Amino acid sequence: MEEEKLEKAMEKIEEEVDKEAPLDDESKNQTKMTVNMVLKGKTVLFHDQFKTAFISLSGDGRKILKLRSKDFKAWLSYLVWSSARTALTSTVIETAIRILEGYSLHEGEQIELQVRIANHDGAVWYDLGNGKAIKITENQWEIIDQPPILFYRHSHQQTQVTPIGGGNLEDIFKFMPEPPDKNERILLLTWLVTAMFPNFPHPCLAVKGPQGSRKSTLFKLLRRLIDPSITELHSPQGEQKELVQLASHHYFLPLDNISHIKPDLSDALCRIITGEGFSKRELYSDDDDVVYSFRRVIGINGINQVIDKPDLLERSILINLERPEKYEKESVLFGGFEQARSKLFGALLTAVSNTLALAKKHGDVEGLESYRMQDFARWGSTAIQALGLKIEDFVAALHSNLELQNEEVIDASPVAQVVVAFMVGRSEWSGQPTELLDRLKILGNRRGIKTDGKYFPQDANWLWRRLEQVKTNLLSKGIMMNKDKHGDRIITITNTRRSEDDEIFTIDDL
Numbered sequence: 095m096e097e098e099k100l101e102k103a104m105e106k107i108e109e110e111v112d113k114e115a116p117l118d119d120e121s122k123n124q125t126k127m128t129v130n131m132v133l134k135g136k137t138v139l140f141h142d143q144f145k146t147a148f149i150s151l152s153g154d155g156r157k158i159l160k161l162r163s164k165d166f167k168a169w170l171s172y173l174v175w176s177s178a179r180t181a182l183t184s185t186v187i188e189t190a191i192r193i194l195e196g197y198s199l200h201e202g203e204q205i206e207l208q209v210r211i212a213n214h215d216g217a218v219w220y221d222l223g224n225g226k227a228i229k230i231t232e233n234q235w236e237i238i239d240q241p242p243i244l245f246y247r248h249s250h251q252q253t254q255v256t257p258i259g260g261g262n263l264e265d266i267f268k269f270m271p272e273p274p275d276k277n278e279r280i281l282l283l284t285w286l287v288t289a290m291f292p293n294f295p296h297p298c299l300a301v302k303g304p305q306g307s308r309k310s311t312l313f314k315l316l317r318r319l320i321d322p323s324i325t326e327l328h329s330p331q332g333e334q335k336e337l338v339q340l341a342s343h344h345y346f347l348p349l350d351n352i353s354h355i356k357p358d359l360s361d362a363l364c365r366i367i368t369g370e371g372f373s374k375r376e377l378y379s380d381d382d383d384v385v386y387s388f389r390r391v392i393g394i395n396g397i398n399q400v401i402d403k404p405d406l407l408e409r410s411i412l413i414n415l416e417r418p419e420k421y422e423k424e425s426v427l428f429g430g431f432e433q434a435r436s437k438l439f440g441a442l443l444t445a446v447s448n449t450l451a452l453a454k455k456h457g458d459v460e461g462l463e464s465y466r467m468q469d470f471a472r473w474g475s476t477a478i479q480a481l482g483l484k485i486e487d488f489v490a491a492l493h494s495n496l497e498l499q500n501e502e503v504i505d506a507s508p509v510a511q512v513v514v515a516f517m518v519g520r521s522e523w524s525g526q527p528t529e530l531l532d533r534l535k536i537l538g539n540r541r542g543i544k545t546d547g548k549y550f551p552q553d554a555n556w557l558w559r560r561l562e563q564v565k566t567n568l569l570s571k572g573i574m575m576n577k578d579k580h581g582d583r584i585i586t587i588t589n590t591r592r593s594e595d596d597e598i599f600t601i602d603d604l
Contacts, residue, residue: 121183121185121189124183124186125186125190127174128170128174128186128187128190129190129193131173132149132170132173136152136153137149137150137151137153138150138153138203138243139197139198140198140202140203140204140243141198141203141205142204142206142207142246143204143206143207145199147160147162148161148198148205148207149161149198152240154240154242155242155243155244156226156241157225158207158245158247161195162195167187170191205243205244207244207246208292208345209245209246209248209342209343209344209345211345212244213292213293214244216231217229217230218290218291218450219241219242219245220254220290220443221241221244221245221247223247223252223254226241227245228257228443229241230290230443230450231450232451233448233450233451235257235444235446237256237257248343248344250323250324250325250344251321251324252323254322254439255435255436255439257439257443258437258439259440261434261437261438262441263286263442263481264481265434265437265441266286266319267279269427269431269434270308270316271308271311275414275494276487276491277491277494277495278412278491278495280478280483280487281488281491281492282411283478283481283483284477284478284481284488285299285411285474286319286320287442287445287449287477288449288470288474288477289346290320290443290446291446292345294469294470295389295409296367296392297410297411297470298363298392298393298401298406298410299393299394299413300393300394300395300411300412300413301393301396301413301414301415302413302414303395303397303415303417304416305417306417306418306421307415307416309350309415310327310351311424311427313326313327313348313395314326314428315431316346316348317346317348318431319435319438319442320345320346320391321346321391323344326348327348327349327350328340328344328348328349328350329349329351330349330355330359334358334359334361337362337366338362338366338372341388341390342388345390346390346392346393347366348395349392349393349394349395351395351396353396353398353400355394355400357403361405363394364406366388366389366390366392367409369388399502402502402507403506404503404563404564404566404567407502408467408503408566409467412495412498412499445477445480445481449473449476449477449480452476459485459489462475462489462492464496465496475488496570497570500567500570501570503564504568507549507560507563507564508538508543508547509549509551509557509561510567512538512545513534513564513573513575513587515537515541516533516537517573517587520587520589521589522587522588523587524585525584525585526583527583528554530557530587531553531554531557534557535550557585558585561585572590573587573589573590574590575587575588
């Protein structure tokens with residue numbers, strides 16, 4: 095720190111220490127000495143985008159600690175003991191931290207910290223977890239021993255292997271359960287490459303398959319390539335705030351063996367994907383809020399397709415797995431993967447750098463205008479070329495996945511199912527919401543579809559809201575819906591795919 099700036103800082107510190115009570119003279123002197131040691135070293139005090147105070151012990155991104163952490167308290171005690179052979183009391187430590195925290199927030203620079211992957215100066219940076227980072231630019235990547243201050247490392251994170259060039263990313267299927275469908279294999283590869291870019295919303299990887307289809311194995315291997323951790327798999331338990339807290343600590347959050355997703359958690363997952371903010375009341379505070387705002391890469395697996403809300407389904411890539419004919423010992427499978435991991439990780443980095451090089455020349459892709467996740471469509475269509483595959487194959491795979499999404503939404507919505515059945519044989523129907531609701535209930539009961547539960551509207555005022563949720567998905571069946579906003583609020587449903595051979599449900603039938 096510059097001498098003039100340091101002197102001014104020390105003057106403020108002495109004023110702050112004098113305000114602290116009930117410190118005796120010795121404690122005040124120890125506090126001044128402690129803070130002085132920190133400021134005169136190579137350390138950098140700063141705060142992140144959430145106004146949390148941090149310190150970089152060596153002035154770069156190798157070792158970063160939160161001031162309100164056990165690790166920093168231990169380091170502070172060691173610093174003073176090794177230099178002055180003085181043991182600090184808890185009161186002195188807390189006072190010194192409060193002063194340093196104030197300095198970090200009011201005098202320190204704001205530096206945006208990320209978990210595992212970050213964008214900086216036109217490059218993608220990957221935190222290896224050992225104080226080093228990988229800088230990925232167009233057509234190249236390199237290991238940087240003293241990276242800039244970019245990352246905060248949580249205790250669960252593990253060190254990534256040192257990458258080796260010359261590998262082939264498609265070799266990953268030697269270890270992973272391979273989806274039987276070619277389209278899904280293409281989407282899984284592009285999802286993996288694009289997951290390494292932190293600057294846009296990534297679709298949720300939604301994997302389903304029967305017991306024994308190695309869904310957990312797939313997620314563990316993806317975890318080790320993207321964001322290795324001691325806790326490889328998770329399950330969203332409890333309230334929304336606990337899911338948000340969990341997601342804030344992981345770049346890739348794999349949710350394993352899920353049987354049901356509550357509506358509030360489904361909404362929270364959408365916000366985590368898109369990067370919308372969350373807030374919670376700060377502990378021991380009546381006024382202050384802690385604000386979270388981040389994007390994360392999410393994976394969900396289960397025996398059935400547990401995502402049933404259209405908002406999350408439309409933000410997902412659907413993968414189906416089957417039970418293998420033969421099983422391999424886990425020790426053999428994971429042992430072989432660990433031997434190949436350095437080359438696979440190197441191949442992933444090469445795919446990312448090649449994607450960056452192609453991105454400048456790559457424009458929008460025709461035929462994907464209606465796809466909700468436009469950023470993934472653009473980056474995915476670039477990544478597929480970086481992998482040496484055809485862009486047409488990616489477009490076809492995405493269209494196939496969109497059809498699966500629409501089928502899943504309709505299957506999960508009792509209202510959508512009854513509307514599809516109601517419009518069989520009809521080219522158009524118009525009427526008031528009350529009349530339509532009555533007819534849909536009668537037909538639903540005849541078809542064995544539950545119409546008295548919370549997922550089926552019980553009031554005509556709610557009918558259109560439920561229809562709007564599946565309106566886009568019903569277009570895949572050729573069914574269009576409109577509501578007159580004036581007058582009698584007439585709902586009109588049009589079937590553009592009516593066949594003359596279709597069975598017709600007449601008024602008498604209903």
